Amino acid sequence: MIVDPEKVAGLIAEIAEEEIMTRFGLLAEGDIDTKSGPNDFVTAADHAAEARLKQALLGLYPGAAFIGEEGAAADPSLTARLDTEDGAFWIVDPLDGTRNFVHGREEFGTIVALIEKGEIRQGWIYAIPDKGCAIGSKGDGAAWRGEKLTAPAPKRTELQGYRGVGSLQGKWKDEWLPRFRESFETEPARCSAYAYINLARGIRDFSVYSRVYPWDHAAGVLIVREIGGKAAYVADGAPYRPRVEVGTPLLVTGSIQIWTQISQS
The missing domain is CATH 3.40.190.80 (D-Maltodextrin-Binding Protein; domain 2)
Structure with missing residues (x-):
């Protein structure tokens, strides 16, 4: 199943603005926690955005499962489903670059992928501070801010x-x-x-x-x-x-x- 890529992009942008940008630079001490180590942050924004994205995405594709980064952090067995099940999955990082977000660095985003039968079918990356979205659909190409992306030109300088x-x-x-x-x-x-x-x-x-x-x-x-x-x-x-x-x-x-x-x- 292919979902409307622009509709998903719109939902991601809306949730990012309401749940993440409204908290940027305004986190209280109780809004910040850590997971695997002192620099592996999770915030109230991560949790709120993941909950909203789960509800919205499952509404678009009710038969799909949902695996979010924060849910998987609490229950690592969720990721094992990718090896044992052959259905459809929404894979979501509600706030990628949380460390940047906590420290006020304007480089963080939301990442969403749709997996079916082990194959990546669609993907969205929303650069939250820049309000720009990259979208890809298998076999249909990719775009950034609505403009089709093409192969990079050959390099004449160091990589x-x-x-x-x-x-x-x-x-x-x-x-x-x-x-x-x-x-x-x-x-x-x-x-x-x-x-x-x-x-x-x-x-x-x-x-x-x-x-x-x-x-x-x-x-x-x-x-x-x-x-x-x-x-x-x-x-x-x-x-x-x-x-x-x-x-x-x-x-x-x-x-x-x-x-x-x-x-x-």
Whole structure:
């Protein structure tokens, strides 16, 4: 089932404005908590936006299941359903870049993906401070602010990208990472939403991640693929699937040529 992409985009924007932007810069001490560590924040805005998105999205596709980041944090078994069930799922990160949000940095967004039978069918990334949405539908291309996105032009300068490699393990941390750091210019991936938008727009060339959650990546991977990019694991070239993976590098690029160049370095 394909839902109306513009209707979903409108719902995301409305909820982001009402539940997230109204709290930006106004969080009380009791509005902020942490999850896995002192820098893994969750706020009242995350919870409120997720609850609103769940209600709205299930209203559009009642037969789908819902997996939100905050719900999965409370019950990790929710993500196991992606491996054992073959139905439809809404995968949602209500507030990606929560650390930025808490610290007043205007780089945070909402990410929504629709998965059917293990396949990413549609994706939305809403850059909340900029009020812009990237939308992708499998086989129908991708757009940013309503303008069709196309494959990035070939690079004539050094490649630039994002890194989120703190969870690499074994040889990937000890051997691959030092070579990667020496070969390519990167900056920290502080917000998956903005990283994927910038990849799709050709502002950056690649991202590398070592802790891969479906709510951070499914929508962005679809959008990048729709413009001719690639998302796959460096270890064996296995394509990204909407699952939880930790320890090995996921490389996402705006073109297949760049993926090959980086993975073989």
